[in-house]
Amino acid sequence: MTVARITWLLLKKDLRIAARSREMLGFTLLFAVLCVIVFAFGFLQEGAATAGYVPGVLWVTLLFSSSVSLLRLFAPEEEGGTLDLVSSTAAGTLPLFISKATMQLLFTGLVTVVVLPLVLLFFNTELKGFGQTAAALGLGLVGMATVGTLCSALLVHVRLREVLLPLVLYPTVAPLLISGVKVTSIALAEGEGTGDWLTLMLIFDLLFVVASPWLHGRALQR
Amino acid sequence: MTTPTISPTTSPESPELAAAPRAPVAMATRVPVRTPAALLVLLGVSLALIEVALWWIAARTPSDIVLGLSQKIFYFHVGSAFAMLLCLTSASFLSLADLLRPDDRADALAQSLLEVGVIFALCILTSGPLWARKAWGMYWTWEPRLTLTLLVTLLAVSVIALRAMSADSGTGRRVGAAMAVMGAPASYLIHVAVKWWGGTHPQVIQGGGIQNADMRIAFWLAVFGLLTFAAALTATRYRDLRLKQRGRAIRLNLSAHQLRQRRA
């Protein structure tokens, strides 16, 4: 009850900040689009981008743009010096974590909505197996947002965190990346056998959805 | 200006400290230096095991029929892998213990294990590709154990870097511990994921095992030699970190005293 209310208040605040200064979302989207274009250049063969690279390009672009927005996730609190205040609510640090993870999920979700059609367009690919791709993207984004928010929150006071964040985040979300690419490529080829990979992603999500807020609370307690 | 001589009886920093009464102190320097006999024995045993293992590998074990001499990397390679796994896993569990109930000793031990684990991981990541070049014809394949080792090493390195980068504070310590704890389930899932990805790594222990008696002896000599050596290194680093913690406690004590005097 309290957790839900405080979370909602914090989330509303973040949404309002994001709505008033749209630049962060705008720049993240721009970055994602540029990423796709650069990948298209990188994989250009005989004048046409090769279709086989679609899953990899899609997932790596999502990972890169999610780390871009993660670096700015706690920026409002840092700049206002209010991190201690929002961490010490009546319900502890949990509302802060949930609201930030939700923000990150919304951000990366919007990026996905833009990037997916763009990748398909640039690489001349038809979207097949939409259900499986969507499931993989959903599970992948939830996992990346949870682990990413944890990493971002833990690194707030650390020097050189721009460098450290990818160093911690990328190895940790490697299972999501591997499974996501696998599911997407199977789905695009209308193949079979995505079940195991989706289960792996689900287990990853469940594990880190439970563990991350706990670790966050433990690590940042005063 | 002369170079300040640092000896137990003079303090170059604090005149206040230098003026401190000497009576009980003079005894302190005469306290016999406690030699950690158990640690030296451990180090000696590990050295003996490694020397015998080296000799056994060179002189007693036969060349592998298929792989020839290059197979002899195997003994130290697998031994280092065991040491790495043991170090990093226990570092993760100790970090969890430290998060649950803060303890300076658990923290120091976790940190030392992490560092020694990375050393052995680097050994594997070098010897592995060299061997793979001979055995598989290429330096690197995206094979489960190779991928796992690489990613786990990166995680461990980033936790060490994080400790180095964050201020020497309780927060930095807990953050590092949280990262180290996160590493354990992450590594397990990485392991599952890359395993399904497909692989060709030999399964020595689970599979047929080592048939030749000399090879078996060399293998276990190397394994125990490297494990005890890892333990000795960890102990050395652990003592280092404990001394650092003690030094910090003394400094805290002193500055608390100075603060009280200024207030008075």
Place this chain on the structure above:
Amino acid sequence: MSHLRAALLRLTAATLLSFGPVCAAEASAPAAPPAAAAPTSANPTAAGASAPVSTSAKRDLSRYKEERVPGGTFMLAAYMVMWALVAGFVGRTLLRQAKVEAELTDLSERVDVLTGHDGDAT
């Protein structure tokens, strides 16, 4: 601390070096067929499995028995000395730590006398 770091560096270097020449020495020997080409259950890369000769490995086995490293004895001696040096260095670091510990004990006693045990700070 810097001693330990140097010791660890030496350990790494020594361990790595101890693998290098083994490979280099074998470079002159006939190369084994790349097993990656046939990653089947009869994978010949199962290291240490010397006794069971797979049917695919029908070739001149005597060639491998004659495989010798030139100056092998010296190489072995070099490795043994190298490891001894590394262990000796670690041992020396351990002994030095004891001296640092004694100094720290001395220092903490002085600070205790100075502060007169007047605070709750440890």
